[in-house]
Amino acid sequence: MDINNVVAENIDNPHDLERMYRKDPQAFKKSFAHAWEQHPNSEVLRVWYARLHFKETPEKSPLLQKGFLFMGMLAILAGVCTRIIFHFVEQEAIAPINLAFGVIPFIAAYFVYKKTPKKSVIYTLVALFLISGVYLNTLPLNYSDSIVLAYLHFPIFLWVVVGLAFTGNDYSLGSSRLAYIKFNLEYGILYASMAVSGMVLALLTLQLFSFVGLDIENFYFSNVVLFGAAALAIVAAYLVSMNLKLAKNITPYLAKIFSPLVLVTLVVYLITVIWVGKNPFLDRDFLLAFNGILLGVLVVTIFSITESDSDRKKNISDYINVALIGLALIIDSVALSAIVFRLSSYGITPNRLAVLGVNILIWANLIWIMFSYIRFLQNKSGPSTIQDAVTKYLPVYGLWAAFVIFTFPIIFN
Template sequence: MNNPIIEHLSNPHELERMFRRDPEAFKRSFSSAWEQNPDSQVLAAWHERLYFKEGDTAEKASFIQKDFIIMGILAILAGVITRILFQFVEKEAIAPINLVFGVLPFMAIYFVTNNSPRKKIVYTLAISFLLSVIFLNLLPLEQTDSTMLAYIHLPIFLWVVVGLAFTGNDYDRGSKRLAYLKWNGELGILYLSMAICGMLLFGLTMRLFSFVGMHVEDFYFRNVVVFGAAGLSIVAAYLVSKNLKLAKNIVPYIAKIFSPLVLVTQLVYLITVISVGKNPFLDRDFLLSFNGILLGVLAVTIFSITESNSDEKKTFSDYINFALIVLALIIDCVALSAIVFRLSSYGISPNRLAVLGINILIWVNLIWILLPYLRFLQNKTGPSPIQDAVTKYLPLYGLWAAIVTVAFPLIF
């Protein structure tokens, strides 16, 4: 007799509040309300919302099954290829960086099977991976500065190539590039969660075998951990692409929690550095750590921007992001000054040129993000220009990574 849904039938805001406060209680009350008022358009809309089902369930199930099978095949192939590559890495026949070719190509294939991109995109992907693996293995195995730079920058280039597979025919749309950045954050969280479970399983397995006097650590690592780590990446990519709520729900909270923590930590660190008299102009290792901090702050900033709401309302997180960008610019300016000083004092080297190039790229990117962010905080524009500043600049990082990977070993 005292059904709260019937009492607030003409108050949509109160109905929504009731549902969010206790969905299960709302559903119980809704059943009675729907029986008493079957002609209510408001309740009809709520009925579809609460009990919506796809029209063609057979076709939907078939599609999911096909997609799942493709994922399973690619995950097994990724594990097998990675295990084979690991065998050659152990024998020092190839560089360890070749292990990326056991994962990233299959991840790109998974996206291609879902996106159905044009032939020119498929050809671009195939040629990029093929030329990368050929060129990488033409480099000498001895670790020189230029080859190490190639090993470091190749995964960045291939990450952009996988992004092309993800975006497909919409590679020039900012929203798709933004979706790729979000997908990376969700993938990282989900993969880490599953990897922790895998490590617990590894520890438990080793313990159980030790009880019977067997030590299978080496065998288990070679044939299970290596295989599983590669295959798990494809499984995680599949789950994130299927809108797994675990990753999507937790990532925005991580962005909001870690942004202020990173800001405070880096400010304390910089103040400490100044107080103890560390000099990035003279201390090479400290300059490298300074650039590491810069990359970390930039990554957290971009991560926070991609996870921010799409509406035009400013939040506390926006001011934190703006402060992070200013902090990153200060760090970058110091790093740029230090690397220019070292170039003029000690001459050109592949490491100094690579650091100079990435610092210039980051400096331009930060300025590009800072200006629309400032206008956004002044209520002169919406958040779209900020996200455009992030997404439109991504191919330049891939281009620079390709230049360092290919040109530096040839020049130096």
């Protein structure tokens, strides 16, 4: 019996039709044409006909779309502004952190263009960028501990501000905040991929010019590379927002791969630390490393949680995440104890107070996530409650960053 008769005879067996199609799509299409001629009134074959002959409505060329043109304009402006700001940084007239204003406001502007939020959201964004920019450049360039802490927390504050632009009118919805976290993950992967390609091009260009006896390294990096890095940040935001499949397809696999690897590495590291007798209470550098590990575990855990489906059932990844969170809580508890010990023994400093605040914030967030996970594993709630524990806490980090930025330089200077 040939395949034509099989397609016709399996009209009432969708599973078999799908199996044949996946096995050899081209042969199925040829055979389907004959079956369609024999049974033009079949509802099943009509669905298959629509599926096999579906064509999307032709759109304008991407180069002619308004969104693409607007992105291109923002990319050029970002490159130009970054180069201008870099000039003043070289003159030591302003702090290097000002380079963030060459890129981040333009990413926010693209999101505003795409989302079209209400005026109150736009006014808030403009006010936050203006106030933070003016305040940042009123700080003295003495690089004291409080000033450096303000600089270090500034990107976190701006990240939350960009999140407001991304979510638009839906800034209070957990699903919008979750989408913003996923955007950051996909954005980081895509930007890194393009940046590596850009570095290869830069090295090739420098090598080619060196063959003719020209050293263009300083000029090339100060102008072309700097401009390209800033413009590329806007292009990457545009590509991710256009649902580029490259980053979207790889992030779930990265989450599944890195979570168990981080867990194993962390367990081995902690055992080694205990074996060699390292003490975070007395070793300041080791305490800082402990906090760095804590931040890394938090990022990996959030990474894994946000890449999980909101309607899935529990699996091995959930137990790995619970183990990671448990280890992170142990690390955070030890770090908190060490920080309190150092505060009581050596007094209050901006650095110690800032590290204490960050550890308390992370500890509270991890506790919330842990309790949400326990309820999920006990079938008392769904996985969405775990994601809520992540998304609803995000503004807290922004508020803490704002507190450090706007109060530490005043209090400690």
